[in-house]
Amino acid sequence: EVQVLESGGGLVQPGGSLRLSCAASGFTFSSYAMSWVRQAPGKGLECVSVISGSGDSTYYADSVKGRFTVSRDNSKNTLYLQMNSLRTEDTAVYYCAKDATEQWRNWFDPWGQGTLVTVSS
Amino acid sequence: DIVMTQSPDSLAVSLGERATINCKSSQSVYSSNNKNYLAWYQQVPGQPPKLLIYWASTRESGVPDRFSGSGSGTDFTLTISSLQAEDVAVYYCQQYYTTPCSFGQGTKLEIK
Numbered sequence: 001e002v003q004v005l006e007s008g009g010g011l012v013q014p015g016g017s018l019r020l021s022c023a024a025s026g027f028t029f030s031s032y033a034m035s036w037v038r039q040a041p042g043k044g045l046e047c048v049s050v051i052s053g054s055g056d057s058t059y060y061a062d063s064v065k066g067r068f069t070v071s072r073d074n075s076k077n078t079l080y081l082q083m084n085s086l087r088t089e090d091t092a093v094y095y096c097a098k099d100a101t102e103q104w105r106n107w108f109d110p111w112g113q114g115t116l117v118t119v120s121s
Numbered sequence: 122d123i124v125m126t127q128s129p130d131s132l133a134v135s136l137g138e139r140a141t142i143n144c145k146s147s148q149s150v151y152s153s154n155n156k157n158y159l160a161w162y163q164q165v166p167g168q169p170p171k172l173l174i175y176w177a178s179t180r181e182s183g184v185p186d187r188f189s190g191s192g193s194g195t196d197f198t199l200t201i202s203s204l205q206a207e208d209v210a211v212y213y214c215q216q217y218y219t220t221p222c223s224f225g226q227g228t229k230l231e232i233k
Contacts, residue, residue: 035222045170045213047221059220062122095169105217107160109181111169 002026002110004034004079004096009115016086020115022079022096030054030074033099035108036081038092038117048094049081052104064090086119093117123147123216127225133233140201142228144214149194158218161190161199163210164227170213174199206232 008020022034036048049070051058058070069082079096093116097108124147134140150158157177162170172181174190177197187202201208209232214225 044227045215045224047223050221061221100172100175105158105220107172107175107215107217108170109172111171114169 002098004098004110004112006094006096006112006115009094009117011118011120012086013121014086014088014119016119017082017084018086018117020081020083020094020096020117022081022112024077024079024096024098027098029072029077031102033104033106034072034079035097035099036070036079037095037097037108037111038090039095039114040089040092043092046092051079053102083117086117088119091117091119123150123219123223125214125216125223125225127212127214127228129228130226131229131231133231134201134204135233136206137203138233140204140208140230142199142212142214142230144192144197144199144225146195146197146216146218150216150218151194152218157193157197158216159190159192159197160215160217161188162213162215163208164213165210173212201230204230204232 003025005023035050049060051070055072067085071080093114095114096112099106100109126145128143159177161174164170178190189200191198211227
């Protein structure tokens with residue numbers, strides 16, 4: 001069964017840092033791009049970042065560019081999101097999502113259950 | 122960046138009746154490979170989004186056939202032909218034509 005499972009969320013003060021992880025199983029991890037999508041409380045979905053299967057290409061939403069870094073360790077089947085200089089507006093559930101096919105530019109399937117990041121003093 | 126706009130923001134439909142949700146993109150998501158880079162998801166509270174439709178009209182395996190997608194270019198529609206109680210959720214469209222992707226703001230579907 002194809003699965004992705006996030007971890008690492010929690011409460012952090014404004015200006016602080018946090019690293020999220022996403023453990024993948026049930027598929028050839030290195031063959032698929034992976035994305036982070038977030039959802040602020042009671043709000044819609046925002047594409048945050050995507051990384052290619054090899055890790056050579058990365059893209060970020062303007063709202064996080066320069067503060068967040070996406071990476072992956074294909075030997076550990078794990079995706080990461082390093083979040084620095086966190087702001088209150090970064091408070092959200094962060095979902096890890098797998099690209100549905102091995103081609104670039106995809107819909108997402110499956111999604112993880114999400115991990116909550118709360119930025120507050 | 123491509124902006125996705127859904128209408129309406131909320132919708133109340135009687136059981137067994139048709140529900141229609143619209144999605145408009147700020148630029149075309151139709152590619153030279155004759156595909157529209159548009160997906161639909163269903164999200165119930167406390168759960169991650171669930172894929173319903175991709176390539177604008179291809180139903181994901183296991184999704185009931187009362188769900189259908191249509192449209193091309195910049196205008197798309199998700200139709201639920203006969204609303205069931207379990208269809209109460211928020212529905213999102215997503216474009217994957219550009220990177221990073223973008224979602225519509227969501228449409229909340231309720232029972233009338």
